[in-house]
Amino acid sequence: MAKIIIPTPLRKFTEGKASFERSGETVKAVIYDLVNLYPALGTQILDANNEVRSFIRLYVGDEDVNALEGTATAVGESSVISIVPAIAGGSK
Amino acid sequence: MSYVLNLMSLISMSNITFNKAELERYSRHIIIPEFNIEGQRKLKAAKVLVIGAGGLGSPLLLYLAAAGIGHIGIVDADVVDESNLQRQVLYGVKDVGRLKVEAAKERLSALNPHIQIEIYPYRIDSDNALALFEQYDVIADGTDNFPTRYLVNDAAFLTGKTNVYASIFRFEGQVSVFNYKDPATGELGPNYRDLFPEPPPAELVPNCAEGGVIGVLPGIIGSLQANEVIKVITGVGAPLAGRLFLFDAASFETRTLKVRATKNNPLRTGELDRLIDYVQFCDVALPKAANEPAIKSTVVKEIDVHELKTLIDQKADFQLIDVREDFEYEIVNIGGELIPLSTVAAANDRIARAKKVVIHCRSGKRSADAIRQLENQFGFDNLYNLKGGVLAYANEIDDSLATY
Numbered sequence: 175m176a177k178i179i180i181p182t183p184l185r186k187f188t189e190g191k192a193s194f195e196r197s198g199e200t201v202k203a204v205i206y207d208l209v210n211l212y213p214a215l216g217t218q219i220l221d222a223n224n225e226v227r228s229f230i231r232l233y234v235g236d237e238d239v240n241a242l243e244g245t246a247t248a249v250g251e252s253s254v255i256s257i258v259p260a261i262a263g264g265s266k
Numbered sequence: 267m268s269y270v271l272n273l274m275s276l277i278s279m280s281n282i283t284f285n286k287a288e289l290e291r292y293s294r295h296i297i298i299p300e301f302n303i304e305g306q307r308k309l310k311a312a313k314v315l316v317i318g319a320g321g322l323g324s325p326l327l328l329y330l331a332a333a334g335i336g337h338i339g340i341v342d343a344d345v346v347d348e349s350n351l352q353r354q355v356l357y358g359v360k361d362v363g364r365l366k367v368e369a370a371k372e373r374l375s376a377l378n379p380h381i382q383i384e385i386y387p388y389r390i391d392s393d394n395a396l397a398l399f400e401q402y403d404v405i406a407d408g409t410d411n412f413p414t415r416y417l418v419n420d421a422a423f424l425t426g427k428t429n430v431y432a433s434i435f436r437f438e439g440q441v442s443v444f445n446y447k448d449p450a451t452g453e454l455g456p457n458y459r460d461l462f463p464e465p466p467p468a469e470l471v472p473n474c475a476e477g478g479v480i481g482v483l484p485g486i487i488g489s490l491q492a493n494e495v496i497k498v499i500t501g502v503g504a505p506l507a508g509r510l511f512l513f514d515a516a517s518f519e520t521r522t523l524k525v526r527a528t529k530n531n532p533l534r535t536g537e538l539d540r541l542i543d544y545v546q547f548c549d550v551a552l553p554k555a556a557n558e559p560a561i562k563s564t565v566v567k568e569i570d571v572h573e574l575k576t577l578i579d580q581k582a583d584f585q586l587i588d589v590r591e592d593f594e595y596e597i598v599n600i601g602g603e604l605i606p607l608s609t610v611a612a613a614n615d616r617i618a619r620a621k622k623v624v625i626h627c628r629s630g631k632r633s634a635d636a637i638r639q640l641e642n643q644f645g646f647d648n649l650y651n652l653k654g655g656v657l658a659y660a661n662e663i664d665d666s667l668a669t670y
Contacts, residue, residue, distance in 0.1 A: 229466040261435040264322040
């Protein structure tokens with residue numbers, strides 16, 4: 175079971191849950207599995223061609239999936255998938 | 267060539283001297299072997315521009331001033347508000363209503379009289395950013411919105427300055443060092459556009475009910491940012507270039523992820539060779555699925571707070587609806603019926619059709635969204651948006667009400 179960490183701004187689409195353990199052989203399979211559970215999350219992180227949106231990064235461990243094999247990157251039992259969004263707070 | 271440059275910078279560094287008070291003040295730096303007097307000289311010679319004197323800017327400025335950064339510039343157009351004091355530890359009660367840059371300068375000068383502080387009480391924009399950045403060595407970005415994030419990033423790239431970046435949201439913080447030129451290899455590190463080529467659509471940028479930040483978080487993240495500024499200037503340690511640090515204060519999880527320079531970054535390809543209109547650049551809508559009807563961004567009918575006051579005073583027959591969240595209602599309310607925006611469609615049968623209905627939120631944006639939904643999906647034609655929301659009501663009608 176790979177672990178997926180949901181960032182704060184997207185937790186409103188996962189009933190407030192911060193992380194999930196899901197099975198799947200690739201990043202894509204794990205993400206699709208999760209998106210099946212929370213379809214609204216899918217709209218946020220994937221575009222019409224099911225590609226990752228450009229204001230979201232997906233990581234496996236400390237590596238950007240774009241530097242690996244994209245969403246086809248294999249995940250193992252102990253993999254941690256991070257969804258990293260742009261956040262802008264700081265001043266106000 | 268580089269030898270000559272190094273020699274020259276060493277000669278100019280040796281002109282930087284410290285008096286007895288400074289030597290005593292900085293002694294805990296100077297006795298760190300790899301830092302020593304050279305590191306302290308570099309700090310004194312350095313010019314750092316801090317953009318945003320708020321949550322991140324507070325610890326950042328305090329530590330940079332205390333550390334002896336010789337020249338600090340502060341950009342911020344805001345005044346200190348009561349609601350800032352929960353986290354902006356640079357300010358006290360007596361500063362409420364003052365320009366942040368002026369209150370900050372006073373506090374920092376009292377903390378360290380051996381440094382120079384320049385203040386810029388205006389918003390940074392595409393017309394003034396480049397000239398300002400040119401005067402500094404390092405930029406520290408602690409702003410609070412996407413247009414300014416991209417502006418600071420692009421201006422730092424175009425002027426060749428390192429941008430020490432930090433950002434926070436609720437319990438979550440991010441830190442990175444962008445546009446860092448490795449002194450050994452001359453290689454230029456990634457920037458914000460490598461990480462996020464595009465800003466999120468407006469729908470994903472949290473509205474005022476979804477914002478908020480735990481007060482200690484900017485203290486933690488802003489201190490990390492100050493540490494990176496000091497490392498970049500002194501060359502001590504390995505700066506957080508090409509890496510993104512994530513901190514979740516709620517779960518106490520930290521991650522350090524790799525950030526890579528991308529080939530199609532428009533700054534690197536040269537496609538983007540000047541500053542643009544960043545408000546327009548960040549004004550993107552979330553693409554809808556094909557079968558989802560687009561909500562038209564039509565103008566809604568409005569009334570202002572004085573008209574609402576008249577309705578209340580006349581005991582007119584109308585319905586007042588508040589579409590904020592319950593935790594906001596607890597801070598302040600004006601007696602409206604609470605139907606949070608996300609439940610408005612499902613609760614449409616609670617909304618009157620035969621009389622005037624005034625809908626409000628904090629400042630007017632969510633209530634306008636609620637009215638558009640109700641008009642488009644349920645055919646309401648009797649809905650009025652309260653201009654400026656409960657904030658305007660507190661400011662113009664009843665100053666005993668709390669604002670947030």
